[in-house]
Amino acid sequence: MDEIKWGIIGCGDVTEVKSGPAFNKVANSKLVAVMRRDAAKAEDYAKRHGVPNWYNNASDLINDPEVNAIYIATPPLQHEEYTIAALAAGKPVYVEKPMALNSAAAQRMADASEKYGVKLVVAHYRRAQPLFLKIKSLLAEKAIGDVRFVDLKMLQPIASDIIANSEENWRINPAISGGGLFHDLAPHQLDLMLYYFGDATSFHGLASKQDISAPVEDLVTGHIQFENNVVFNGLWCFSAPKSEQSDSCDIYGSKGKITFSVFGQYIKINIEGKEETLQFEPLQHVEQPMIEQVVSYLIGEGENPCSAEEALKTMKIMDAFTKVLD
Incomplete structure (x- = not known):
């Protein structure tokens, strides 16, 4: 393919x-059709974004x-069905995170990609952003x-502004999301750990419902040991409590520490008592750097920026932390 449509x-x-407009801003890429079950909303989106075709099926x-390529941005419940249908039709897929409801579904998606010989990429898009690439280079x-x-x-109050807004709060419906807000946010964080440190040799955790009014577990702890x-x-x-709200990740080394916020714009580097802070500008379309890499991969000019096999590792860790059964 010379151009991804x-x-x-x-x-x-x-x-x-976050993603939609970027498909028309990347070289060799064009957004030609959109779908939403609500026909009026699909038509409205197409008209506002200048997309020639729209569907409700x-x-x-x-x-x-x-x-000739499909981006799946539904809630996780539909990821497996739509991914396998697109792959079966011979069309490569870029699917949102989390990859699926659980690792069993993710495995079936990976198997379908291999069965049909069609490319599959998972949208762990922080891998391609300048802030997280800088951390990777500092570690290297x-x-x-x-x-x-x-x-x-990741400590957030019940009404947190870090959570993406949607008409229906499907993120706390496990039948649609796979779990609670952990399933929405942790894929970004856990994927970065695998991106930075490689394969895990062991992992375990537990999940608990602290807020009795919550429909899903709202507290999760997890531990990973990597091969290195x-x-x-x-x-x-x-x-x-809101006063204790936190989004922090500290990487400790033999000479110092790197601190960053997975959902923020800074890196702090402390080496033997000397601290430096790096600030990064927010991206207009946070997925654009990843979409550039996906397009490069699909036209045969680059590697897969996040394969199904890589994303499956994240799903297995999430399942272990929350004790999800296949």
Whole structure:
């Protein structure tokens, strides 16, 4: 393929700014069709964004001869069904995170990609952003020496402004999201750990419902040991007091520490008592750097920026932390 002609399945809120417009801003890429079950909303999105075709049925979009690649931006419940349908139709897929409801579903998606010989990429898009690439380079050059351990804390009040808004709060409906807010936010954080430190040799955790009014577990803890002996400790609480709100990740090395916010714009580097802060400008379209890499991969000019096999590792860790059964 010389040009990627995208169709979006699920042109909801998440695609308005974060991803949708970027498909027309990347070289060799064009957004040609969108789909949403609500026909009026699909038509409205298409008109506002200058997209020539719109549908209210996923099969119609997948079978549109003008569409040669599919971006799936629905809630996780539909990821497996739509991904496998698109792959079966011979059309490569870029699917949002989390990859699926659980690792069993993610495995079936990966198997389908192999079965049909069609490319599949998962939208762990922080891998491509300048802030997180800078951290990767700092680790590679051993700016803080040999990494010892990582401490991550995500503490949010019940009404947190870090959570993406949507018409229906499907993120706390496990039948649609796979779990609670952990399933929405932790994929970004855990994928970065695998991106930085490689494969995990062991991982375990537990989940608990602290807020009795919550429909899902709102506290999750997890521990990972990586092949290079780096140890990760993570704590996610979505019923913390507002005064203790936190989004922090500390990477400790033999010479110092790197501190950053997975959902913020800064890196602090402390080496033997000397601290430096790096600030990064917010991206207009946070997925654009990743979409550039996806397009490069699909036209045969680059590597897969996040394969199904890589994303499956994140799903398995999440399942272990929350004790999800297949």
